[in-house]
Amino acid sequence: MTSRKNTLLLMALCALVLVAALLSMGIGPIFIGPDQIIRVIMGESSSLTFMIENYRLPRALLAILAGAGFAIAGVILQGMIRNPLASPDVVGVTKGAGLFAVVVIILFPTASPLLLPIVAFLGALAVAIALIYFARKSGAQPTTFALVGMGVGAICQALTEFIMVKYPMQANDSLVWLAGSLWGKGWDEIYALLPWLLVFIPISFVLHRKLDIISLDEGSSTGLGLNVVRTRYMLLLLAVALAGACVAAIGSIGFVGLIAPHMARKLFGHQHRYLLPGAAVLGALILVIADALGRGLNPPIEIPAGIVTAVIGVPYFLYLVRQEKRK
Amino acid sequence: MQKTTTRQRKGTFVLIMIGLAILLFIGLLLSVFTGVASLEIRSLVTHWLSGEYSKELLIFQTIRVPRAVLGAIIGANLAVAGAVMQAVTRNPLASPQVFGVNAGACLVVVLAIVFLADIGKANLIYFAFAGAILGGLVVFGFAASRGMTNLKIALVGMAIHLLLTSITKGIIIFNEHISNVLYWLSGSISGAAWTDVQLILPWSIVGLLLAIWLSGSLSVFRLGEEVAMGLGQKIARVRLLSYVVVVILAGSSVAVAGAVGFVGLMVPHIARRLVGTDYRVVIPVSALGGAVLVTISDVLARLISYPFESPVGIVTALLGTPFFLYLARKKGREMV
Amino acid sequence: MKRIIGMKRLGHMLWTLALAGTVLLTGCGSAEQKQPAAGQDSGQTAQKRIVKHELGETEITGDPKRVVALEYSFVDGLWELGVTPVGIAQEKDKDVEGLIGQKIEYIPVGTRQQPSLEVISSLQPDLIIGDLNRHKDIYKDLQKIAPTIILKSRNSTYQENLSSFATIAEALNKQKEAEQRLIKHKEIIAEFKKRVPAGDSRNVMLGVFRADSLSAHGAKSFDGELLEMIGIKNAIQDVAEPTVKISLEQMVQWDPDVIFLAEADDALLNEWKQNPLWNNITAVKNQEVHKVNRDLWTRYRGLKSAERIVEEAVNLLYSKEK
Numbered sequence: 001m002t003s004r005k006n007t008l009l010l011m012a013l014c015a016l017v018l019v020a021a022l023l024s025m026g027i028g029p030i031f032i033g034p035d036q037i038i039r040v041i042m043g044e045s046s047s048l049t050f051m052i053e054n055y056r057l058p059r060a061l062l063a064i065l066a067g068a069g070f071a072i073a074g075v076i077l078q079g080m081i082r083n084p085l086a087s088p089d090v091v092g093v094t095k096g097a098g099l100f101a102v103v104v105i106i107l108f109p110t111a112s113p114l115l116l117p118i119v120a121f122l123g124a125l126a127v128a129i130a131l132i133y134f135a136r137k138s139g140a141q142p143t144t145f146a147l148v149g150m151g152v153g154a155i156c157q158a159l160t161e162f163i164m165v166k167y168p169m170q171a172n173d174s175l176v177w178l179a180g181s182l183w184g185k186g187w188d189e190i191y192a193l194l195p196w197l198l199v200f201i202p203i204s205f206v207l208h209r210k211l212d213i214i215s216l217d218e219g220s221s222t223g224l225g226l227n228v229v230r231t232r233y234m235l236l237l238l239a240v241a242l243a244g245a246c247v248a249a250i251g252s253i254g255f256v257g258l259i260a261p262h263m264a265r266k267l268f269g270h271q272h273r274y275l276l277p278g279a280a281v282l283g284a285l286i287l288v289i290a291d292a293l294g295r296g297l298n299p300p301i302e303i304p305a306g307i308v309t310a311v312i313g314v315p316y317f318l319y320l321v322r323q324e325k326r327k
Numbered sequence: 328m329q330k331t332t333t334r335q336r337k338g339t340f341v342l343i344m345i346g347l348a349i350l351l352f353i354g355l356l357l358s359v360f361t362g363v364a365s366l367e368i369r370s371l372v373t374h375w376l377s378g379e380y381s382k383e384l385l386i387f388q389t390i391r392v393p394r395a396v397l398g399a400i401i402g403a404n405l406a407v408a409g410a411v412m413q414a415v416t417r418n419p420l421a422s423p424q425v426f427g428v429n430a431g432a433c434l435v436v437v438l439a440i441v442f443l444a445d446i447g448k449a450n451l452i453y454f455a456f457a458g459a460i461l462g463g464l465v466v467f468g469f470a471a472s473r474g475m476t477n478l479k480i481a482l483v484g485m486a487i488h489l490l491l492t493s494i495t496k497g498i499i500i501f502n503e504h505i506s507n508v509l510y511w512l513s514g515s516i517s518g519a520a521w522t523d524v525q526l527i528l529p530w531s532i533v534g535l536l537l538a539i540w541l542s543g544s545l546s547v548f549r550l551g552e553e554v555a556m557g558l559g560q561k562i563a564r565v566r567l568l569s570y571v572v573v574v575i576l577a578g579s580s581v582a583v584a585g586a587v588g589f590v591g592l593m594v595p596h597i598a599r600r601l602v603g604t605d606y607r608v609v610i611p612v613s614a615l616g617g618a619v620l621v622t623i624s625d626v627l628a629r630l631i632s633y634p635f636e637s638p639v640g641i642v643t644a645l646l647g648t649p650f651f652l653y654l655a656r657k658k659g660r661e662m663v
Numbered sequence: 664m665k666r667i668i669g670m671k672r673l674g675h676m677l678w679t680l681a682l683a684g685t686v687l688l689t690g691c692g693s694a695e696q697k698q699p700a701a702g703q704d705s706g707q708t709a710q711k712r713i714v715k716h717e718l719g720e721t722e723i724t725g726d727p728k729r730v731v732a733l734e735y736s737f738v739d740g741l742w743e744l745g746v747t748p749v750g751i752a753q754e755k756d757k758d759v760e761g762l763i764g765q766k767i768e769y770i771p772v773g774t775r776q777q778p779s780l781e782v783i784s785s786l787q788p789d790l791i792i793g794d795l796n797r798h799k800d801i802y803k804d805l806q807k808i809a810p811t812i813i814l815k816s817r818n819s820t821y822q823e824n825l826s827s828f829a830t831i832a833e834a835l836n837k838q839k840e841a842e843q844r845l846i847k848h849k850e851i852i853a854e855f856k857k858r859v860p861a862g863d864s865r866n867v868m869l870g871v872f873r874a875d876s877l878s879a880h881g882a883k884s885f886d887g888e889l890l891e892m893i894g895i896k897n898a899i900q901d902v903a904e905p906t907v908k909i910s911l912e913q914m915v916q917w918d919p920d921v922i923f924l925a926e927a928d929d930a931l932l933n934e935w936k937q938n939p940l941w942n943n944i945t946a947v948k949n950q951e952v953h954k955v956n957r958d959l960w961t962r963y964r965g966l967k968s969a970e971r972i973v974e975e976a977v978n979l980l981y982s983k984e985k
Contacts, residue, residue: 085482113800147655158644161513183777184801300779307497385940
């Protein structure tokens with residue numbers, strides 16, 4: 001019975017994302033009605049075709065993709081660390097990407113724009129390797145992952161700040177990247193991100209049973225015949241691949257990976273087979289709305305979507321903490 | 328038997344305090360004599376005695392000394408704030424940085440700088456207090472409830488810290504003229520003057536005295552709430568006072584020097600390692616240890632990219648995070 | 664049990680479908696990308712030119728009239744060549760007025776850091792000028808809207824500004840006007856240079872007060888280099904970065920003879936003024952601390968701005984003989 005309810009809910013949310021994406025495409029310095037957008041997408045050409053095809057549509061799609069990616073990475077990390085408060089930013093993955101990106105933005109200002117996403121991804125990967133290295137010695141304890149992640153994140157942040165302080169003139173450029181923004185992003189980023197998501201999202205769905213088991217306590221996981229340590233590494237790398245690819249595409253947008261899984265858990269319960277797609281859809285929804293708000297609040301000035309998610313994130317997070325406290 | 332151990336304890340305590348005082352003195356000397364202008368003791372003394380104008384003497388009196396003193400005060404403040412937090416929450420990760428107190432103070436101070444022009448440094452301290460309350464309230468309140476694992480609390484703190492700093496950075500993005508606030512966000516005492524020392528000193532004295540006064544109750548607190556209650560402690564009152572102490576100490580530090588991180592995390596651990604878990608001893612040792620740490624970190628901050636200065640907070644973070652990693656591995660299992 | 668598995672499959676399939684849909688849409692979108700019609704009929708008979716710039720070569724047809732400038736120094740250059748930009752990236756409304764000295768009609772296109780591509784495309788420009796530092800990532804997107812040239816403005820040297828000006832002229836097909844203007848510029852600069860006595864050995868500190876430190880412009884900054892060129896020495900010589908943060912102690916150590924102060928934050932200055940050390944800096948003792956226009960000295964850059972900086976500096980230093 002719950003499964004039918006969940007499936008219906010998922011379908012409803014998918015529809016909601018489509019509607020939100022459609023409406024968000026109308027928001028910006030120039031307002032466009034949804035009917036016109038549909039006509040343009042259907043192939044009718046008008047004076048707005050260029051804008052919709054080059055900016056509004058790719059941004060909405062990218063927000064959907066990256067939102068889903070961050071959210072799934074969050075679900076995986078929360079399951080693996082067995083803690084509902086873990087997320088790619090809290091365990092330092094996005095901070096590693098941020099450090100590497102800032103090095104490129106500030107120290108090599110004339111580097112090709114193609115380099116930045118690659119380097120950012122490497123940064124995320126470097127944090128993952130550090131996590132595995134440190135966690136190995138304590139038997140891949142989930143707690144160790146979380147704490148080491150926070151520590152490594154703090155080192156990355158200190159170094160990032162050092163570079164920004166040393167080169168104050170360029171610091172502002174990197175702040176926008178660090179906050180995460182879909183400004184100037186388009187089809188190129190979609191093409192770069194899509195293969196990753198197409199590979200790793202299905203893999204995460206396939207692994208949903210393992211996630212169910214590993215989010216139980218240690219004894220039960222081993223009892224159910226799971227190689228706990230190896231599974232944890234695998235899941236960590238999976239989460240980093242997803243989060244890293246998303247960060248590389250649009251910068252380190254925070255809190256989607258923290259909040260979307262929570263909303264999903266409220267709606268869909270704890271089974272990962274629903275949690276994963278549910279969080280993905282909710283993550284997409286959050287980012288689509290955040291990007292539209294950032295573009296539409298004070299046009300033509302763009303507010304980075306990552307700042308909008310942080311502002312939305314604070315009250316929700318406080319609410320969440322209260323809920324956790326009640327339990 | 329009992330008596331000898333107490334006496335021994337007292338002996339080590341006194342020894343350690345003396346050792347730290349010597350270290351602090353060396354640190355202060357290093358701090359006072361490190362910088363772009365080279366100072367000579369002999370000429371300083373002769374000019375001081377004769378009372379005639381000397382650039383070196385003025386640099387010494389109005390820049391180097393207040394800076395060294397301010398570093399020591401901030402170090403003591405943050406370390407004691409951390410010790411009090413760790414005692415009340417019984418969480419080895421508790422500290423102003425990890426629990427979002429620094430980030431809260433920073434956010435409100437930046438807001439005040441941006442939206443209330445010419446606010447004046449003296450008034451900033453109250454905004455920093457408000458922010459420290461804001462940032463700490465969530466995590467501290469959260470930590471007080473039962474059934475919370477230390478790890479969860481730390482993660483809440485980290486998330487609050489992240490949220491608040493991203494909003495702060497967002498404000499900076501749209502106000503390019505205050506991008507230098509960044510320098511201060513990571514914690515810096517490079518521009519310290521006597522006015523800063525005057526500003527922080529009363530708060531610091533009140534906070535530190537309160538902490539020492541509370542230290543007896545804190546030791547009992549550490550054994551667990553039931554025991555503490557059994558021993559006649561008024562839990563709620565001690566907790567509230569501890570919270571006031573943390574806000575005063577951390578808030579005033581942030582107001583004059585920005586968010587110098589990880590001092591409050593590191594120092595109490597080392598102090599406990601040295602003198603045990605009796606907070607009547609841990610608090611003074613932490614105070615001196617924090618002073619030593621920040622003073623020496625500030626010397627390093629001046630040397631990293633000499634002749635230009637780096638924020639002291641970056642040095643403490645780089646020193647503090649390996650320690651954090653060490654704690655994570657050492658105590659990871661206990662924190663689930 | 665079977666039913667549950669079926670449902671599970673359905674959930675998975677839905678998601679896969681959604682992804683596949685995305686791929687499809689992506690494909691459609693890219694297939695239909697095309698250049699906007701704007702600006703094509705304005706100068707079809709005119710000759711085509713290839714303009715070289717920082718990120719390659721751009722083909723420009725005719726004389727661009729609707730130009731979007733994404734940095735202030737480009738606005739400066741365009742204005743000097745008689746072109747009013749249709750769109751300008753700006754932070755504050757009074758920025759452009761301060762730059763060219765009068766109010767002009769234009770559409771703001773967002774901040775220099777994140778100019779709105781949508782607004783730019785809606786202006787249907789026939790030329791876009793962007794900055795290498797800030798806009799290299801969106802070069803391709805700008806190129807889709809209109810022919811785009813990317814030049815150095817941010818963190819650029821004086822010489823780079825001159826060559827940017829020449830490139831702008833080439834793109835506008837106004838090389839002759841530009842040549843004349845450059846000759847005039849050199850005359851103006853030379854004129855001011857004459858007013859700098861050869862024997863003057865005073866060194867100058869250019870600084871902006873920020874919340875907690877002074878950011879000083881060294882000899883390698885735009886204004887520092889400019890003043891060096893006309894014989895005004897900068898106090899900070901051997902530093903690779905154009906701008907450095909200095910404390911009062913460093914200020915005292917460098918002991919500048921003249922301070923040009925672009926003030927941003929009074930608090931720090933007031934604090935420093937209370938320190939007796941401040942009063943013993945040569946510049947303060949000789950009453951050679953001058954306030955200068957902050958936007959002009961730190962943000963605008965460009966040809967006319969360079970002349971205004973030199974004028975302000977020379978007037979402050981040499982007009983009122985003591």
